Amino acid sequence: MRFTVLATFSALVAYAWFMIKVGRARRQFGIEAPRITGDEAFERIFRVQQNTVEQLVLFLPALWLFGVYVSDPVAGILGLCWTGARVLYATEYYADAKRRGPGAALTILLALVLLIGGTAGALLH
Amino acid sequence: MRFTVLATFSALVAYAWFMIKVGRARRQFGIEAPRITGDEAFERIFRVQQNTVEQLVLFLPALWLFGVYVSDPVAGILGLCWTGARVLYATEYYADAKRRGPGAALTILLALVLLIGGTAGALLH
């Protein structure tokens, strides 16, 4: 399962980076916990992390179904593409919320390919 | 693990549907990212997705513990009931926030049965 593990690692390292950015942005923009609003630039950084949580709960089970029941290397490659799509989403969203679309769409598409492929693979196993 | 996989698939397809509804609601109610408030109907649609993330992090590990250590078909049946409870929760919440209770309670109850049963099964294994 080396490729699936590597894809999991890369996705979670990207996520940890988005998380650390929120902590820094709290100090930079003076948004004290428990507040999560008050500055549009902070809110963009916060939403990148939140949206990545929303996507990880779909992606990680789908990745592992595909890795276990279809192909470890293909799961790994699609999973690394997912991380790439997330980094694209984040860097675009940090710059301008209107530019977050392509990265967001690619993220969901890859997760659905992994989910449908992994489920089909498990049922035909 | 066919039944556990099918329950995972059904839960994540329901979740993907809740997620797509948020994207549409952003356009319909004119709530531009990164904002997540400003219209009560939008907020209900958004909270259905968010609450489903909050439940999935409990449900998915519990489902798989039960499927692996107790019974794949029973996990599958309880997992499909969980998806049913989530769809009930969502359709009621979309209509009126006050009606979200029964679906929410049933969701948590099923997840706790899977968690306690799966953990007991693993320890007695």
Added chain:
Amino acid sequence: MRFTVLATFSALVAYAWFMIKVGRARRQFGIEAPRITGDEAFERIFRVQQNTVEQLVLFLPALWLFGVYVSDPVAGILGLCWTGARVLYATEYYADAKRRGPGAALTILLALVLLIGGTAGALLH
């Protein structure tokens, strides 16, 4: 995998407790769904749950990678420490948002140790 299962169980039981506290706090502070703001004490209770979701998506995959590829008992011990760090985080945050730092830092540190160790273990397997 008994120790890894027990650590999963303890983390999810703590999380379920944080979740139940949010439901009670909605009634206590009169914050009706879908609202998630309006009283600072409610917001602290809500953020403890939300932040635990944000940490669980990192912790649970990392815990299982470590448990499967490195050591089940060590994963179990580090995982139980993670739950302890989360309970510290929650009780401190409930009292005063400014005191949430140590529990939050310890949570992330333990998850990163599990993630890096588990990934290294899988690649050397």
